[in-house]
Amino acid sequence: MRQLILFLAKYRSTLLLIVFVLIALLRHSLKNPVAEHRLNSIGFGAVASVQNGLSGWKQYWRLDAINEELARENAALRSGSKGVAAGLFPNFNAYDFIPARVVEYSYNKRNNYIIIHAGRKEGIQPGMGAMTANGWVGSVVEVSNHYAHIIPVLHSKGNIGARIPEKGLGELQWNGTDPAWATLIDIQRENQPLPGDSVFSFTRTSVGPSTLAGTVVSAEQNSEDLTWTARVKLSADYKNMSWLYISKLKDVESLDSLQMPAL
Template sequence: MRQLILFLSKYRNTLLLIVLIGLSLFRHTKKNPVAEHRINSMGFGTIAGIQNSLNSWKGYWALKSVNEELARENAALRASIYGGNKPAFQTNEAYDYIPAQVIEYSYNKRNNYMLLNVGSFEGIKPGMGVISAQGWIGTVVETSKNFSSIIPLLHSKGSIGARIPGKGLGELYWEGSDYRSAELFDVQREHPPMSGDTVYSFTRASVAPPVVAGLVESATQNPEDLTWIAKVNLSHDFANMTWVYVCRLHQQESLDSLNHPTL
């Protein structure tokens, strides 16, 4: 569709000339002044309509380019913030934040999915974490040259390690009912979660830095082992997916070479 719009925009003058010539030939075959007036009116309306449509679409794509540029700038800003002002529980490694547009997704299935418009060409690899300005999204599982497939938190295999500062670790898991909330399991009984506590993602450094995942709404104790289970209201609205960021560790290639040494 975009190629069609670009083609029409590039050759609009030629197309308008063809329309004018066609209308002129048609007009000269008519001797009736009333018919001539109608044709003139129709010709003006047609030309104006075509030009207005082209301008509208050009404006749309121009605005889209502006949004893409803002996303890139925001990604650079986030990288600088994380690079110089890390939370105490975050590693000392810095990340690149690669902006990506969500081109397809679901949120009301048991195993939801997400597709991004970036892939191996941009350096995306399976295992990289995906976040938004609001919080944790999911993990890259497969890439092609220009696209990536994501397992979001809203998936039976999308659980992640999570942490409430000062209260230890747990596992954040979505049970498949409400896309707005998840369960935090295995919080030590000595540290009961409280309503309003912030829950952060806690993954390997190669995946992503800790980011907000949600806020605790309530908590109950597991009668079997007395650990705590907390209901967490997710910080990201999974029903409204537009732009996200793929996290890439600066030293990832060095880590890969250590994990897979050349023999």
Template sequence: MQQLLRIFFTNGSFFTFVALQLLSLYCIISFNSPQKAIAAETWSIRAGSVRSATETARSYLDLEQENEALRQEVARLRQQSPESLYATERIVDSFRDETFVQRYNFLTAHVVNRSPYRPNNTLIIDRGKNLDVRPGQGIVSPTGIVGIVDQVTGNHARVLSVLHQSIRISAGLASGAFGTLRWDGRDPRYVTVTDLADYIEVQAGDTIFSTGYSNVFPTHQVIGFVVDSEVQPGTGSQNLTVALSNKPVEESNVFVVQDLFKDELSDLATE
């Protein structure tokens, strides 16, 4: 309180000047019709500008909720796609029963942190054990693959990016031929598909998909496009240089792929 009084007494002349100016302005506006009309119109214009700015700010703040709603709708539509369903159809005599059950769920997530760019890139998402996120689950974006969950806590998970030298993903062509996708730690725009038989005809521009064999990503998830192929002498195989369909180091809105059959398939693989 003493500080406030000291400031007032020290700058008393200034505060008195400001008060008199405001009083004069009030008297001019209150007792002169033309000035009163001008002030009213000016206030109306300024108030409209302030209101417009406020509405713009409010709309901007609502964008996050709208984006999350759209992403949840995309996840729902992904879950209804043929690649996310498991066919249990059966044909008995002339009777055909076409039945599908859910195989993959898609959980929306945000990238909340990522490692500096390096040969082994990782990122952190805001989903964890509380939403049944587990190590080994795939992470995708609307335009491509992002990585594989490595470690999980209650509310977060660490993801090994597709741009991580230890990642291996089953990938192939629309014809059914497939190999192993990996990154060499250099250019983040390109990955390599190895172990593809050398007699398979491949053209530049062919699309590379996930095969679903690794139980990490659904089948036919677009990964990228063939840029070049090179036969490996003496191996009977060829390597494909593939341009990624997305930019994994820039992704912020992603989906966790939850394979509902993974435990069952893992049990069969270990027997």
């Protein structure tokens, strides 16, 4: 049995490629947009289910490491407004955090992805933020009943607004190479970033709280517009993803009423 599991894990990419090819062939034969959308949803769920099975067996062989990681994360989150959680999640009390096991992820591509085993049935919706106990990870872009697809910072469309406290706003972007590093751009010239400065996500309230994203290591000033560009060590470990927390605003109805007033 173990040999079979190891075989499936080793060749999971090939098996998934076959699934994607079959889906592509079916899509080509179905020109009806409604049918195509339905097929996309089914395909996403099927692929996620396969990945979930493989991920579950792989994680079975390293339960000790996973349990240790969960213990650290739960300790940080349960501390509420104290200690680690206070720095990571300044507006912690305004959100519920939905735990979700990572089914599959990548970190060495130009456009990386994360799939989690939690979806619509667990209360997850597109647009919600995703994070670990160490900091910001990305945003949910697609959901099925029990799975969700997340675009991380390590993606060409994963840029987020970011801020250094008391030094203004900028944009955090990945350069497509090292998963441990990102670049913070467009910091105004009067707000020089310094090594050791904390960088926090700056997104819509409905996405998630302002969350630690990384730490400034160095910075240089652009000669043309005199804005600052900083090299940032990302706080999340994108090479080791087991569990994520999805942020869900508790009072989203009140926020919606402010953003979309009744006519």
